[in-house]
Amino acid sequence: EVQLVESGGGLVQPGGSLRLSCAASGFSFSGHWMTWVRQAPGKGLEWVANIKQDGSEKYYVDSVKGRFTISRDNPKNSLYLQMNSLRAEDTAVYYCARDRSVSSWSLFFDCWGQGTLVTVSS
Amino acid sequence: DIQMTQSPSTLSASVGDRVTITCRASQSISSWLAWYQQKPGKAPKLLIYQASSLESGVPSRFSGSGSGTEFILTISSLQPDDFATYYCQHYSGYPRTFGQGTKVEIK
Numbered sequence: 001e002v003q004l005v006e007s008g009g010g011l012v013q014p015g016g017s018l019r020l021s022c023a024a025s026g027f028s029f030s031g032h033w034m035t036w037v038r039q040a041p042g043k044g045l046e047w048v049a050n051i052k053q054d055g056s057e058k059y060y061v062d063s064v065k066g067r068f069t070i071s072r073d074n075p076k077n078s079l080y081l082q083m084n085s086l087r088a089e090d091t092a093v094y095y096c097a098r099d100r101s102v103s104s105w106s107l108f109f110d111c112w113g114q115g116t117l118v119t120v121s122s
Numbered sequence: 123d124i125q126m127t128q129s130p131s132t133l134s135a136s137v138g139d140r141v142t143i144t145c146r147a148s149q150s151i152s153s154w155l156a157w158y159q160q161k162p163g164k165a166p167k168l169l170i171y172q173a174s175s176l177e178s179g180v181p182s183r184f185s186g187s188g189s190g191t192e193f194i195l196t197i198s199s200l201q202p203d204d205f206a207t208y209y210c211q212h213y214s215g216y217p218r219t220f221g222q223g224t225k226v227e228i229k
Contacts, residue, residue, distance in 0.1 A: 035218075037166075045158075045166065045209055047218035061217045095165055107213050108156035110177070112165035 002026040002111045004096045009116030016086050016120070022079040022096030022113055030054075030074040033099035033106040036081050038092035039115075046092075049081065050099065050106055059106075063089075086120045093117050124148050124212055128221035134229040141197040143224045145210035150190045154214035157186055157195045160223075161206045169208075170195065200226070 008020040022034070035050040049060045049070040058070050069082040079096055094116050097109035125148040135141050145155065153173040158166040168177045170186035173193055183198040197204055205228055210221040 044223045045160075045211070045220040047211075047220065050218075059216045100171065106218075107154075108168065108171045108211065109158075109166075110168045110171075112167070114165055 002098065004098065004111060004113035006094065006096050006113045006116040009094065009118045011119045011121065012086055013122050014087060014120055017082070017084045018086065018118060020081040020083065020094055020096075020116060020118070022081075024077045024079065024096075024098070027098070027111075029072075029077040031102045033101050034070075034072060034079045035097045035099055035106075035109055036070060036079075037095045037097055037109070037112075038090075038118075039095070040089075040092045043092075048094070051079070052104075052106070053102075083118070086118075088120050091118060091120045123217055124151060124214065124219055126210055126212055126219050126221040128208075128210060128224050130224060131222065132225045132227060134227045135200050136229045137200055137202060139200045139229075141200050141204075141226060143195045143208055143210075143226075145188075145193045145195070145221050147191045147193075147212055151212045151214035153189045154212055155186075155188070155193050156211045156213065157184075158209045158211065159204075159206045160209065166209065197226075 003025045005023045036048040051070045067085045071080045096113040098111040100110045101107040155173045157170040160166040174186045207223045207225045
């Protein structure tokens with residue numbers, strides 16, 4: 001069974017840092033693009049970043065460029081999101097998602113974790 | 123950036139109704155479009171990809187159509203389990219963007 005389990009969320013002050021993790025199981029993690037998507041309370045979905053199978057390509061939404069870093073550890077079947085200089089507007093549930101693509105092109109998201117809540121507040 | 127606009131934002135319907143949700147892209151995205159269903163407190167679930175391909179395990183009452191800039195998600199006969207929020211998402215270039223969502227409520 002494909003499973004994605006996020007962890008690392010919590011309450012952090014503005015300007016602070018947090019590192020999210022996503023543990024993957026039940027599929028060949030190293031064969032898939034992986035993605036972070038977030039959802040602010042009561043709001044819609046926002047794509048945050050994705051990373052190619054070997055980590056050689058990474059893409060970010062403009063609002064997090066220079067502050068967030070996506071990475072992966074294939075031997076550990078893990079995806080990460082390092083979040084620095086956090087702002088109130090980063091408050092959201094952060095979902096880890098598997099990309100359907102096993103090629104060079106990222107596509108859509110066919111499996112999602114349960115999400116981890118990040119709250120940025122003083 | 124490609125903007126995705128869904129209509130309506132909220133839809134009230136009854137069990138058995140035929141429901142259609144529209145998603146418009148600000149520029150052509152060919153058929154690079156997916157639809158997701160999300161229930162409160164839960165992660166989104168993939169329903170449709172490549173505009174019209176039904177994800178495995180998704181009931182056949184769900185269907186997708188369209189290409190270019192206009193897309194439609196149709197639920198042929200609304201069931202109690204279908205009351206949820208639906209999102210479209212393009213995967214034609216970066217950044218990936220979602221529509222703002224359409225909430226399907228009980229009438």
